[in-house]
Amino acid sequence: MILLFMYLFYTLAGFSESFPKGTFDQQTSVRKYDAQDNIQDSVRLSEYSRVAQPLRNRTDFVTSLSSVSPKFAWQMGHPQQQMLGSAGTGETVSRGGIPVSNSFGSKTFPQAIIIGVKKGGTRALLEFLRVHPDVRAVGAEPHFFDRFYDRGLEWYRNLMPRTLEGQVTMEKTPSYFVTKEAPLRLCAMNCDTKLIVVVRDPVTRAVSDYTQTLSKNPGLPSFQSLAFRNSSSLDTIDTSWSAVRIGLYAQHLEGWLRHFPLSHFLFVSGERLVADPAGEMGRVQDFLGLKRIVGDKHFYFNQTKGFPCLKKPEGSGRPRCLGKSKGRHHPLIPPEALQKLRDFYRPFNQKFYHMSGQDFGWD
Template sequence: MEKTPSYFVTREAPRRVHAMNRHTRLIVVVRDPVTRAVSDYAQTLSKTPGLPSFQALAFKNTTTSSSSSSSSSSSTPTLPWGLVDTSWSAVRIGVYAKHLEAWLRYFPLRRFLFVSGERLVSDPAGEMGRVQDFLGLKRVVGAKHFYFNQTKGFPCLKKPEGSSRPRCLGKSKGRTHPPIPQGALQRLREFYRPFNLKFYQMTGQDFGWD
């Protein structure tokens, strides 16, 4: 078993994985693409002081007038944030339907398990049960192996009896996200909505992102 986030979005990866083993089972963990983009930005910001604002990176020809969207009475929504910049990797990665299309050229849907990142936090045992079933494994990891870390905001994995400390996410995880204008987040939700719906149809799962 091996994992890396870049596999799903790398153009050459489906062909190369298929050439290695066409029977490979593929587990894809996805989360709300807007939340994921902000998380990606927060991680980069922690390593790159002085980074431009999230909205400056996420949109082309950004204007900062937040009042224009709220004051408009037209049935056509105004776009004060400009066009979404899909050349920015934090935005591009969240177009899951497009990336999945590339993988489905090489692997049938039955070779995939799509894990909800949100449910992995709220119900880790349930999602891990699905993973074990998908891999044809006996269900060994269950509810008793998890507890919620209030400080991090994520579950921790309890090690087997006799082991030392539980395994929690590292220092780089669970960081506070920078404040992002609500108008910018809403504009991104509008951008992702059709792609999310297509992804739901392709996978047969409704992840509830809006």
Template sequence: MAKERCFQLDARKLFFMLSLAVFFLSLCILLSDPGQVVEYWSAQPSVHPVTQLYRNKNASANMLTNASLDESTGAPAGATSTDATDMELTATRRLPQALIIGVKKGGTRALLEFLRLHPDVRAAGSEPHFFDRHYDRGLDWYRSLMPKALDGQIVMEKTPRYFVSADSPARVHAMSRDVKLIVVVRDPITRAISDYTQIVSKTPSVASFESLSFRNGSTGAEVNPRWSPLWIGLYARHLERWLAYFPSAQMHFVHGERLVTDPAGEMARVQDFLGLERIVTDKHFYFNQTKGFPCLKKLEGSSQPHCLGRTKGRAHPQIQDGVIRRLSEFYRPHNLRFYEMVGQDFGWQ
């Protein structure tokens, strides 16, 4: 028994001496060249290595949508439990750094779906309507609606009503002075007809477009700018409120017509504005002749291409030529003012 106790004591002493030796050896190395420690940490990437691996993987795949990320953790669907745990360390819910603020029936849903192809974009699926309807619920509530995002990813949402809401510019500015704002604009007459088409789909008994476009319901009267489908198209008036809070450099205007005819070109400009690598390109799109609208080629894990819902690309009612001419005359000065403000001619007649 005495020998066994002696052996146990010797083993403990030996372990203690070895640990002490390792400690002093490490201390000597540190004191001899402390720059190595600083150099090591300064050389580490600012982005979590698992995050960077995920980006690289998706940049080559190109067809992965945001739907591939688990909403609870922000990790890629199908990731191992270890990967998910690592990513959860950096995936957080943040207030958006970019907003698609308008306009209704301009192509905002299409733009959002196209942006969701980018691995560095995380976007809320539904419209929060925070700055125009639910502002009293507070920023914490608003943040809770955002998807979890990894380091370096841009969080964004779209609510077209913000652009025409009188209170939204000041409220957005109070959240962030640096937020980037995107507006999808379209010929205001075509936009109004599309808006009216949506109204009719929900309320078939609504009056005709022609009667609603003019005061007192008569095509011989003045244009009625208070009718919502026409009022929204007064882009210059709405933009003035936003420019009172944000410089034009923080706003990007997407050409709604070109988003249909050249989605890759418009997406290139949007990605540049957001400071993103041009990952979403022409190889992601094909033109659907039936819908008259670009669709996305089949996504990873799916055997079918992805088009927007059946409400997109639906047929518009035929509007009298005389009404179109009257509306063109009405909008012309407003359009010219808008072109001057944004420094771009959209070519609307």
């Protein structure tokens, strides 16, 4: 009997050694999936590896895997394990036959929002930020705090991408900055939200705004007929026109400062974002509490568009530039009309410099 017992013991022990290990449930420190999420949005591993691929050989990236889903960390550590077919809703099967979930992390309200301004460089900033492995952002503009507030916070939260602990959830909607109700609504969600405002010379911004509208509506009246109440004398600026009104940065900022302290804002120069994208991105990463990963090596200047573009990531086919709607050639505007606008904006610019603590040099 003793010999039989020993035989069975060693046989079972050998069998357990050959059985596939429960790799994914051995790490107890890994954060759990958000069980309250009733909307299952599958997040492909390739989205994360798009930016994480160049970091795989770095020790700090390997260390960071300890805080992610063990299923995700295992796949990132074993790139040869490709997802091959379905194992049910939300699962795929690896080469080893082990089910792997393609959803990870949880949905949270954004910790940082790019709130403005239109035609200031917000799309460029968001695309540059998305290179960072610790930034997850909504691609389309949610417009929650200006257009869809009645749909409720849960609707808004479900628009967000899933994030892991230590990652920053972001969105950008430039019209928030000029929407009177937005500051109170956003503070009602979280008064600790970090706010990024991309600003640009208001005269150049107005012309760019007009150019965009003109591309969609070729029959639009001339710039000066919209910017001035009397286009022949150019005597009175028409601040009811949105292209002019958006550039009154000081007035819009006053509404936000009633609900958020100045320390919660970062004002990004649209001009410096073009001239020195790495330098301006360094300030943004510091403000968000992120390691400075996005830098000079990620950018090159596209002479055709007149904007910096992202160099192609390792394994990608081509560089990433902003769409054809960016970098349009502006129509010719009479110099006297532009000078009248500069004179009009000057006191507002000076006030904005004082309020923000930055001189943007537009004057």
